[in-house]
Amino acid sequence: MKYYLKPLTFITIFAFALFACSSDDSSSTDNANDGDDDDEEVAVTELHAAFAAFNQDAVTVILSDDGTEVTIETTGYPDHASIYWEPDNALYKDEPDVTKTTQDTYIGGGQGEAASITVDATPNLTGATVATQLNTIGIAVSGASIFNDQEGMGDLDQAAKSLDWAGAHKGPGVYHYHLEPTPITSNDDSLVGILLDGVFIYGRQCSSTGAVPTDLDASGGHTSTTQFTDGAEEYHYHIINEVYAAGNYAYAPAYVLFAGPFQGY
Structure with missing residues (x-):
């Protein structure tokens, strides 16, 4: 059985941005577990309540027939303003201090807009941690x-000038966030999204305490209740409350969205 948050028909193209971004290619093996039993996928019967917070004009969420995987498909079009929209678009925002990656490439008008990821319906938190990739x-x-x-194979500083007020840019593939996406969250507990390991990521504060958490692991994760878990505790990430210092970034302060490693593999 498949569950859809919103019917949406399009061919999902997983485009790799030319402004490719990655962290260290190596993978950490902290918390590694060689037991075969830990690799067994856990089935669910319905989508996580957090998916209701996603922009249904852009995002489709599908639960696999066996309940073990969730596929998230998106048009790639954010529901907020940016200098990366075309000037005649209602969401265009003039940002004179931002130097665009490419002057004639716009959201909705360039290559590589759509993206699709498939994650475990229940993240595997018993295996090795894995570094983020391109x-x-x-x-x-x-x-x-x-x-x-x-940014590419180097530090984000080299592209900081091109990041808009949302901590994102397009270059010229998918429009994407590197920093705390301020249209979504700004020092609060709002849901930001879901990562490739199936773990949700939230803003800098935690809804369980109403404050910045002090028990985060190296990935910015911990286990507590969230606004979507109905009192149950669940492992999730937060944007780590550490200022990203870049003299050429047009806005300040800023916080890196997620540096990794992933914990849910």
Whole structure:
């Protein structure tokens, strides 16, 4: 049986942005577990309540027939303003301090708009941690892609000037966030999106305490209740409350969205 948050018919193209972004290619083996039993997929009968927060004009969420996987498809069009929309678009925002990656490439008018990821319906938190890789590492509630803290094979500083008020840019593939996406969350507990390991990521505060959590692991994760778990505790990520210092970024302060490693593999 398949469950859809919103019917949407399109061919999903997983485009790799030319402004590719990655972290260290190596994978950590902390918390590694060699037991075969831990690799067994856990089935669910319905989608997680958090998926109701996603932009249904852009995002389709599908539960697999056997209940073990969830596919998240997006048009890649965010539901907020940016300098990366075409100037005649209602969502265009003039940002004079931002230097666009490419002057004639716009959201909706360039290559590589759509993205699709398939994740475990129940993240496997018993295995090895895995470093983030190139391109899309998650999908945000706005419909845009999430990237890590790297630009190409180097530091994000080299592209900081091109990041808009949402901590994102297009270059010229998918429009994607590197920093805390301020149209979605700004020092609060809002859901930001879901990552490739099936773990949800939230803003800098936690709904369980109404404050910045102090028990985060190296990935920015911990286990507590969220606004979507009906009192049950669940492992999830937060944007780590550490300022990203880049002198050429047009807005300040800023926070890296997710640097990794993934914990849910």
